[in-house]
Amino acid sequence: MIDRDGLPALSMRTVAAELDRRTMALYRYVEDREELECLVVDLALGGVLDRAVDSAADPAVDPAVDSAVDPVRSAVPSAGPRVRLLALLELMREAVGAHPGVLPLAVRHHGGCPPALRWRERLLEALADAGLDAPRRAAALHALVSYVIGALELEHQAAVAAAPGGASVPETFPLLAAALAARATADPAQAFADGARTVLDGLGLGPGPGPGLG
Amino acid sequence: MIDRDGLPALSMRTVAAELDRRTMALYRYVEDREELECLVVDLALGGVLDRAVDSAADPAVDPAVDSAVDPVRSAVPSAGPRVRLLALLELMREAVGAHPGVLPLAVRHHGGCPPALRWRERLLEALADAGLDAPRRAAALHALVSYVIGALELEHQAAVAAAPGGASVPETFPLLAAALAARATADPAQAFADGARTVLDGLGLGPGPGPGLG
DNA sequence: CCTCGTAGGTGTATGCCGTACGCCAAAACT
DNA sequence: AGTTTTGGCGTACGGCATACACCTACGAGG
Numbered sequence: 001m002i003d004r005d006g007l008p009a010l011s012m013r014t015v016a017a018e019l020d021r022r023t024m025a026l027y028r029y030v031e032d033r034e035e036l037e038c039l040v041v042d043l044a045l046g047g048v049l050d051r052a053v054d055s056a057a058d059p060a061v062d063p064a065v066d067s068a069v070d071p072v073r074s075a076v077p078s079a080g081p082r083v084r085l086l087a088l089l090e091l092m093r094e095a096v097g098a099h100p101g102v103l104p105l106a107v108r109h110h111g112g113c114p115p116a117l118r119w120r121e122r123l124l125e126a127l128a129d130a131g132l133d134a135p136r137r138a139a140a141l142h143a144l145v146s147y148v149i150g151a152l153e154l155e156h157q158a159a160v161a162a163a164p165g166g167a168s169v170p171e172t173f174p175l176l177a178a179a180l181a182a183r184a185t186a187d188p189a190q191a192f193a194d195g196a197r198t199v200l201d202g203l204g205l206g207p208g209p210g211p212g213l214g
Numbered sequence: 215m216i217d218r219d220g221l222p223a224l225s226m227r228t229v230a231a232e233l234d235r236r237t238m239a240l241y242r243y244v245e246d247r248e249e250l251e252c253l254v255v256d257l258a259l260g261g262v263l264d265r266a267v268d269s270a271a272d273p274a275v276d277p278a279v280d281s282a283v284d285p286v287r288s289a290v291p292s293a294g295p296r297v298r299l300l301a302l303l304e305l306m307r308e309a310v311g312a313h314p315g316v317l318p319l320a321v322r323h324h325g326g327c328p329p330a331l332r333w334r335e336r337l338l339e340a341l342a343d344a345g346l347d348a349p350r351r352a353a354a355l356h357a358l359v360s361y362v363i364g365a366l367e368l369e370h371q372a373a374v375a376a377a378p379g380g381a382s383v384p385e386t387f388p389l390l391a392a393a394l395a396a397r398a399t400a401d402p403a404q405a406f407a408d409g410a411r412t413v414l415d416g417l418g419l420g421p422g423p424g425p426g427l428g
Numbered sequence: 429c430c431t432c433g434t435a436g437g438t439g440t441a442t443g444c445c446g447t448a449c450g451c452c453a454a455a456a457c458t
Numbered sequence: 459a460g461t462t463t464t465g466g467c468g469t470a471c472g473g474c475a476t477a478c479a480c481c482t483a484c485g486a487g488g
Contacts, residue, residue: 012446024447025466033446107367111375117387124389138393138400142368143409149367150360153321161325173331175338179352186352195357202416226475238476239437247475431488438481445474456463 002040002101010040037105038112044102046115048095081130082205088123089148089196093189096152103156107149120145130205140203147199155188216254216315224254251319252326258316260329262309295344296419302337303362303410307403310366317370321363334359344419354417361413369402 001018002010012033016023030036096103110116123144127137162184169177183191200206215232216224226247230237244250310317324330337358341351376398383391397405414420 011444013444021465022467024468027447028465108371111371117383117390121387121390124393128389134392135396137389138396139405139408139412141393142365142397142405143361143412146364146368146409147357147361147413148364150362150364151356153363153367154356154360157322157325169331173335175342175351176331176335178348179334179338179355182349182352183356191353191356194353195360198353198357198416199361199413200416202412202414225473227473235436236438238439241476242436429488431486433484433486435484436482438479440478440480442477443475446472448471449469450467451469452465452467454464454466456461458459458461 002044003099007101007104012036038109040102041106041109041113042115044099045095045106045113045119048098049091049115049119051091081126082200082207084126084129085123085144085200085205086193086196088119088126089144090189090193092119092148093152093192100156100159103152107153132203143199143203144196147195151192151195155192158183158188216258217313221315221318226250252323254316255320255323255327256329258313259309259320259327259333262312263305263329263333265305295340296414296421298340298343299337299358299414299419300407300410302333302340303358304403304407306333306362307366307406314370314373317366321367346417357413357417358410361409365406365409369406372397372402 001014005014012026013023015036016026019025026036030039096106106113106116120141124137124141127140132140169180171177215228219228226240227237229250230240233239240250244253310320320327320330334355338351338355341354346354383394385391
């Protein structure tokens with residue numbers, strides 16, 4: 001529904017209508033709108049995010065094949081923590097990219113959303129594999145999650161504000177105008193990945209051989 | 215008003231009541247609620263953010279004294295781009311920290327908010343002083359702004375969700391529980407600054423002598 | 429001086445929204 | 459058979475943003 005009609009079109013009434021029920025019937029299954037939003041986030045993020053978690057613990061898939069192709073699906077640490085982290089970050093981008101309108105809800109409810117919690121645990125596992133101790137892991141998680149949230153939020157707003165014709169930055173800000181113009185022509189996925197690599201670099205998780213600087 | 219009664223208490227009716235007017239009188243000055251929100255963000259961020267911009271261009275203050283104390287107020291580049299950038303990032307944190315309830319509005323409207331645009335221009339100036347060319351500046355701005363938005367959003371949610379008693383992360387996520395506990399006891403300002411330094415490190419703006427690696 | 433446009437304000441009304449409350453049918457369990 | 463539980467319905471309330479029409483006071487132009 002959000003993909004079709006946008007986030008403001010999500011209301012108790014519209015959801016009930018979609019199910020051919022009469023609004024108040026929803027309250028048999030959900031405490032209030034807040035809880036319904038949580039379920040929406042679960043649904044939207046779960047499908048994509050749990051690709052990584054499920055397949056890693058699922059012996060039905062052949063690990064010898066998959067791990068060579070997709071570093072996220074791999075449970076073995078040979079892929080390198082940096083590559084795994086980068087893949088997890090892009091996985092989150094992919095998840096919200098599949099349903100862009102859900103992003104405001106996802107940001108507000110990610111603390112109570114199981115798929116998002118699983119994702120963060122996976123992030124911490126990769127950080128532990130990289131040799132970071134607990135305090136550094138906490139700091140690294142904070143930096144990475146902050147970047148992801150902010151970057152997705154920026155991308156979301158850029159997509160929304162692009163419709164009318166331009167925010168028309170005054171010529172008082174030449175550097176900003178140039179930077180925004182450059183960003184408008186660039187590939188969002190590339191920009192996201194570049195920023196993610198920057199944060200990983202700052203964490204000392206360079207593209208080098210491995211956790212050599214513990 | 216938002217500081218006193220919270221963000222949901224902001225409505226056309228309540229604002230009009232605060233001014234002893236009759237709701238519809240507001241529409242003489244404002245197109246719609248959206249525009250009022252922009253004014254709120256201007257007001258909330260402007261006071262703190264423009265400290266840096268105004269004083270840098272204001273010859274009334276003695277630069278010899280101020281620049282030695284506060285690197286943000288200094289127009290001379292001798293303070294080092296890294297220190298100036300860090301100070302600008304913390305300035306933004308301070309601005310929204312003065313009115314925490316405004317953060318959702320600030321995130322949504324920062325694209326059309328003059329103080330926020332000035333702040334970004336200042337960021338780009340410091341990045342240029344650090345020797346970054348235009349494409350690198352754009353990438354660096356994206357990384358820094360993303361981090362700031364995400365970090366403030368996380369801090370905001372932590373402050374809100376702390377009331378009931380805990381989100382109670384299931385014991386299925388041991389690493390996450392430990393990281394969240396560590397984060398709960400730590401100083402938010404320190405955590406913000408640590409993350410900011412991490413991003414700056416990743417951008418190659420290390421604490422070294424200067425822009426030596428252009 | 430008088431008129432008249434307009435800035436500022438009011439009152440009313442519409443159509444959304446979330447949701448509290450109470451009633452009702454069918455099904456499930458005792 | 460009776461009773462509880464489950465799922466659903468209708469109504470109603472208060473709050474929201476805002477469209478529309480109306481009024482009032484005031485300042486400038488004739």
